[in-house]
Amino acid sequence: MKMYMFEGTPEEISHVIQTMQPDQQVIAIPVKNAPEQPVPLAAGDGSKFVTFEFARRVLTRIPLSAGVLAVLKKIYEAHPDWASSADLYAASNYTNRQFSGLMGAFGRRMANTPGYDDQANFFEYQWDHTAEAWQWRLPDSVREALEAEHLV
Numbered sequence: 603m604k605m606y607m608f609e610g611t612p613e614e615i616s617h618v619i620q621t622m623q624p625d626q627q628v629i630a631i632p633v634k635n636a637p638e639q640p641v642p643l644a645a646g647d648g649s650k651f652v653t654f655e656f657a658r659r660v661l662t663r664i665p666l667s668a669g670v671l672a673v674l675k676k677i678y679e680a681h682p683d684w685a686s687s688a689d690l691y692a693a694s695n696y697t698n699r700q701f702s703g704l705m706g707a708f709g710r711r712m713a714n715t716p717g718y719d720d721q722a723n724f725f726e727y728q729w730d731h732t733a734e735a736w737q738w739r740l741p742d743s744v745r746e747a748l749e750a751e752h753l754v
Contacts, residue, residue: 652722657747669694684737
């Protein structure tokens with residue numbers, strides 16, 4: 603069985619599917635409450651970040667992939683500055699699409715870690731209007747967890 607993910611209105615998705623596989627039965631699963639664009643998060647703006655204890659559980663419950671570890675190290679090393687998305691693609695040796703998959707997998711790692719709080723974020727991020735890309739930073743709780751686990 604093949605699985606495809608599409609983003610768009612129901613009409614747009616229907617058109618794409620009918621074009622791709624006109625004879626196939628299709629099951630659509632809507633995603634509810636998905637934000638249009640992520641809201642930038644930075645320390646001091648009232649955003650909530652993961653605790654030190656939760657960050658340690660996320661980092662240690664199963665081994666980190668080389669790509670995730672490279673991304674975390676790159677963001678850590680940029681402190682107190684921001685790491686650009688381009689820097690993270692280069693550090694992980696991933697394309698933009700592969701990087702999106704990596705971060706999606708990391709989000710699943712978080713969501714499946716005991717004590718998960720869907721209101722607490724693992725990263726700080728902001729939009730760079732000049733580069734038209736996201737910039738990333740780690741809150742202190744995550745930096746301390748990386749240090750405690752000797753991952754940086």
